[in-house]
Amino acid sequence: MKYREFGKTGIQVSALGFGAMRLPVVAVDPQDPKSEKVVDEKEAVAIIRRAIRKGVNYVDTAYGYHGGHSERIVGLALQDGWREKTYLATKFPCWQWKKSGDFGRILNTQLKRLQTDHVDFYMFHAVGAQSWNDVILKQGLLEKMLKARKAGKIRHIGFSFHDSLEVFKSIVDYTDIWDFCQIQINYLDTEHQAGLAGLRYAHAKGLAVIAMEPLKGGTLANLPQEAAKVFEGTARSPVEWGLDFLWNMPEVSMLLSGMGTRQMVDDNVQYAGRSKPGMLAPADTAIIAQARQAMQGVDSIPCTACEYCLPCPFGVAIPYNFRAFNNLSKGRTKAECKTQYDTWVTMFGKRADACVGCRACEPRCPQLIVISERMKEVAATFKRIRAKKIEA
Ligand code: SF4
Numbered sequence: 001m002k003y004r005e006f007g008k009t010g011i012q013v014s015a016l017g018f019g020a021m022r023l024p025v026v027a028v029d030p031q032d033p034k035s036e037k038v039v040d041e042k043e044a045v046a047i048i049r050r051a052i053r054k055g056v057n058y059v060d061t062a063y064g065y066h067g068g069h070s071e072r073i074v075g076l077a078l079q080d081g082w083r084e085k086t087y088l089a090t091k092f093p094c095w096q097w098k099k100s101g102d103f104g105r106i107l108n109t110q111l112k113r114l115q116t117d118h119v120d121f122y123m124f125h126a127v128g129a130q131s132w133n134d135v136i137l138k139q140g141l142l143e144k145m146l147k148a149r150k151a152g153k154i155r156h157i158g159f160s161f162h163d164s165l166e167v168f169k170s171i172v173d174y175t176d177i178w179d180f181c182q183i184q185i186n187y188l189d190t191e192h193q194a195g196l197a198g199l200r201y202a203h204a205k206g207l208a209v210i211a212m213e214p215l216k217g218g219t220l221a222n223l224p225q226e227a228a229k230v231f232e233g234t235a236r237s238p239v240e241w242g243l244d245f246l247w248n249m250p251e252v253s254m255l256l257s258g259m260g261t262r263q264m265v266d267d268n269v270q271y272a273g274r275s276k277p278g279m280l281a282p283a284d285t286a287i288i289a290q291a292r293q294a295m296q297g298v299d300s301i302p303c304t305a306c307e308y309c310l311p312c313p314f315g316v317a318i319p320y321n322f323r324a325f326n327n328l329s330k331g332r333t334k335a336e337c338k339t340q341y342d343t344w345v346t347m348f349g350k351r352a353d354a355c356v357g358c359r360a361c362e363p364r365c366p367q368l369i370v371i372s373e374r375m376k377e378v379a380a381t382f383k384r385i386r387a388k389k390i391e392a
């Protein structure tokens, strides 16, 4: 494993952090793959410990991941001496603040779930202009953070971010409370949200910067044909190109990857072990630029499969519908995508045509997708495909 300076904290973190938002899941009823999915706890604990054993020293979770079970399972994984080997990060869900006392109540719940007396890195989760102004500033949550730090419940303060570069800069500049921030960045999202400019801005101000969504929710691992062709015959796999793009930059303090299998851990640790700033030659960055060009406009719905929008009160499997739709522009045949829409999507919930447009999901989407509108588009597209009687 390689380690990097984490801003001005004096801490060295592994180049690869473990994101506990995509832990392995199993169907409650093994005979019925459509039955409810729950985290495979034993396997999740084994995967987290495997990563730590291989040198990962940072585990990231959040109040809402896996319906609250991620924190509990991370807490389990860090028993028996593993906590002492790990920097633990979790996040305060700003959207859950309803009344005075909620900050302390939620933090105490998190400490209990995590079976620890302190969190090393505590973030405001998925901050944007609205949560920054209406919740964090208006309700005095910066002061609450400072109090929690004074009480020894948290060590370092940061925020994860989903909004424009302008908003990002204003939050970075507002206060010197920040030790770190977490932004969405990958070779497709260089000018999206905080982007490369935000990365450099925060780094110049002394903040550690964590790169999240390094593979854009799996999009950069399963490339459309044109982009995959660019990487054919090169020394790296599409995943390696995606990760190395980030590790190449000295401003990236750590890359966070949601790992759900032992193989993913093994592969990512191997890649992290040979990572270093400046690792890409000019010819390599030119290859990435070509792949980016080939990807332009490919994902017509910019869903990263983070699942923050779930559960939909009407059971719509939101990200799975978007995945089936996006595959239409990734070189897959209409028949393949129709099969995916009709069968694979329904293993996780309902198809887009079950959306009633209530918009309950929309404030939770960090990509600001107007889900109710895009669901209409998905449903109409597959209805047209079906009407043309394209057989699977
Ligand atoms: S808008 Fe559609 S997808 Fe979103 S919560 Fe309502 S029914 Fe579900």
Ligand code: SF4
Pocket: 302, 303, 304, 305, 306, 307, 308, 309, 310, 318, 319, 322, 364, 365, 366, 367, 368, 369, 371
């Ligand atoms: S629609 Fe938005 S919130 Fe839902 S999975 Fe996609 S990116 Fe995440």
